[in-house]
Amino acid sequence: xxxxxxxxxxxFGALASGFWVTCRLVVGSFILAAIVGTLVxxxxxxxxxxxxxxGGIYVETFRxxxxxxxxxxxxxxxxxxxxxxxxxxxxxxALGLYxxxxxxxxxxxxxxxxxxxxxEASLSLGFDYPQTLRRIVLPQALRTVISPVGSITxxxxxxxxxxxxxxxxxxxxxxxxILNSQTFETEAAFFWAVVGYxxxxxxxxxxxxxxxxxxxxxx
Amino acid sequence: xxxxxxxxxxxxxxxxxxxxxxxxxxLVNIQIALIAMVLSLIVGLVLALxxxxxxxxxxGAVGVWIDIWRxxxxxxxxxxxYLAMPQPWKETWENLAPGxxxxxxxxxxxxxxxxxxxLYNSAVLAEIMRAGILSLDRGQNxxxxxxxxxxxxxxxxxxxxxxxxxxxxxxxSQLITLxxxxxxxxxIAIQEVMRHGRILTGQNFFGGVQAPILQVFLFIGALFIxxxxxxxxxxxxxxxxxxxxxxxxVEPVTGLExxxxxxxxxxx
Numbered sequence: 001x002x003x004x005x006x007x008x009x010x011x012f013g014a015l016a017s018g019f020w021v022t023c024r025l026v027v028g029s030f031i032l033a034a035i036v037g038t039l040v041x042x043x044x045x046x047x048x049x050x051x052x053x054x055g056g057i058y059v060e061t062f063r064x065x066x067x068x069x070x071x072x073x074x075x076x077x078x079x080x081x082x083x084x085x086x087x088x089x090x091x092x093x094a095l096g097l098y099x100x101x102x103x104x105x106x107x108x109x110x111x112x113x114x115x116x117x118x119x120e121a122s123l124s125l126g127f128d129y130p131q132t133l134r135r136i137v138l139p140q141a142l143r144t145v146i147s148p149v150g151s152i153t154x155x156x157x158x159x160x161x162x163x164x165x166x167x168x169x170x171x172x173x174x175x176x177x178i179l180n181s182q183t184f185e186t187e188a189a190f191f192w193a194v195v196g197y198x199x200x201x202x203x204x205x206x207x208x209x210x211x212x213x214x215x216x217x218x219x
Numbered sequence: 220x221x222x223x224x225x226x227x228x229x230x231x232x233x234x235x236x237x238x239x240x241x242x243x244x245x246l247v248n249i250q251i252a253l254i255a256m257v258l259s260l261i262v263g264l265v266l267a268l269x270x271x272x273x274x275x276x277x278x279g280a281v282g283v284w285i286d287i288w289r290x291x292x293x294x295x296x297x298x299x300x301y302l303a304m305p306q307p308w309k310e311t312w313e314n315l316a317p318g319x320x321x322x323x324x325x326x327x328x329x330x331x332x333x334x335x336x337x338l339y340n341s342a343v344l345a346e347i348m349r350a351g352i353l354s355l356d357r358g359q360n361x362x363x364x365x366x367x368x369x370x371x372x373x374x375x376x377x378x379x380x381x382x383x384x385x386x387x388x389x390x391x392s393q394l395i396t397l398x399x400x401x402x403x404x405x406x407i408a409i410q411e412v413m414r415h416g417r418i419l420t421g422q423n424f425f426g427g428v429q430a431p432i433l434q435v436f437l438f439i440g441a442l443f444i445x446x447x448x449x450x451x452x453x454x455x456x457x458x459x460x461x462x463x464x465x466x467x468x469v470e471p472v473t474g475l476e477x478x479x480x481x482x483x484x485x486x487x
Contacts, residue, residue, distance in 0.1 A: 060444070060448065061444065063395075063447075064395065064399070064443055064444040064447035064448060065399070065440040065443050065444060066399040066400070066401075066402040066403075066440075066443055067399070068402040068403060068405070068413060069402065069413070069436050069439055069440045069443065070440070072413070072416070072432065072436045073432075073433060073436045073437060073440065076420075076432045077431075077432040077433035077436055077437075078433065080420075080431060080432045080433060081222050081223075081431065081432075081433045082222070154290075157292075158290075158291070158292040158293065159292070160292075161292035161293075161294045161295055162292075162294050162403065165294055165406055173292065173294065173295050173298075176295075177298065180302065186299070186302045186303055187303070190295065190298075190299045190302075193295060194291055194295065197290075197291070197292055197295070198290065201290055
């Protein structure tokens with residue numbers, strides 16, 4: 001037990017910086033995933049067959065490829081082919097685009113939860129299609145998908161550990177591995193890494209619960 | 220685009236036995252995935268049943284167990300199990316691993332990888348199965364009790380067939396995630412497809428020049444897309460067959476990393 005506390009107090013700087021890197025990764029990826037996910041969901045429900053297909057291809061591609069493969073492609077692969085991408089862009093890009101596929105699927109299910117009648121009513125009131133989406137469908141869809149979006153966010157926080165392993169980013173897990181190789185205190189080092197991830201996932205859980213209580217539509 | 224489709228950059232695929240080398244690595248992933256899938260489904264079912272049991276103490280303990288393993292990053296779990304596993308365990312695996320597995324899988328590190336994968340995925344699958352069972356109408360169980368069926372009869376004849384069928388899409392989406400997650404075992408130096416890709420793109424392998432990383436890993440990614448799409452096709456046809464046979468509908472569930480989401484949509 002004492003070695004647990006000792007490891008934390010002696011290496012607090014390293015662990016805290018790892019935590020901070022993971023935080024930035026998660027926030028950046030979440031924003032990217034939300035934007036791209038919404039756009040792809042928009043494609044998936046667009047009135048044109050071809051746009052729907054395009055969105056479908058995006059989702060099926062990014063959902064079925066391992067994140068590790070995406071990370072290798074987005075950093076080492078692009079760099080070798082002459083694109084000067086840096087680790088942060090590659091990491092946030094890969095994690096964000098990967099999560100966006102799940103985001104889009106969830107949003108789409110939320111849109112389908114809005115009944116057709118509402119869309120038809122809105123169209124017959126003279127709204128055009130984009131207006132209907134923006135004013136009628138999306139506000140309701142977003143409120144029904146709060147809890148699944150929370151699940152995706154938690155999965156994304158856990159997936160952020162893969163980014164640190166694939167790229168030269170010293171995130172939570174990477175710092176714990178460095179500590180482990182320096183001190184051979186495997187249990188203690190990994191324990192604090194788990195605590196770091198738990199703080200983030202619990203924070204996400206609480207945030208989702210608050211949002212749900214305030215906005216969720218229960219059906 | 221020019222770079223991507225330049226035939227020179229795809230030459231590696233037909234040179235020597237490069238393609239075979241990638242496939243050999245991929246086969247290791249498939250084997251690890253299959254073993255982990257079978258074990259996770261069995262352990263997951265046991266956990267789900269224990270979680271739904273009548274003993275408060277057991278259900279509470281199992282709930283904590285599930286929550287612990289579900290909420291840890293899988294990569295961290297793989298690394299930790301590998302580092303913390305006592306040497307004798309690894310040796311036991313090396314001695315006892317079934318002979319039909321390829322040589323790579325005879326290594327002790329594979330045992331650590333399997334334990335981590337099963338700990339994590341059985342916890343997630345247990346939650347999925349529990350959700351499926353709980354989504355059944357209470358009357359089903361009550362009717363079975365009224366008919367005089369014992370606990371195991373109720374489970375086997377009434378509850379499980381219906382509950383698990385409902386959760387088929389979610390289960391398959393988790394198995395797809397498991398299939399993708401087998402690439403993570405490359406971190407503990409198991410020679411699977413990511414490692415093979417790295418070797419190919421390393422110096423002096425491809426006849427003295429490096430195979431292009433982008434193309435090699437796009438190819439590997441395509442292998443995963445093909446197998447995972449095949450998996451979801453399979454689940455889809457199973458669903459349709461079940462629907463035709465039983466007249467029940469399967470809950471629409473979107474594939475969500477490792478979480479269960481039952482779409483509220485039942486389009487009006």
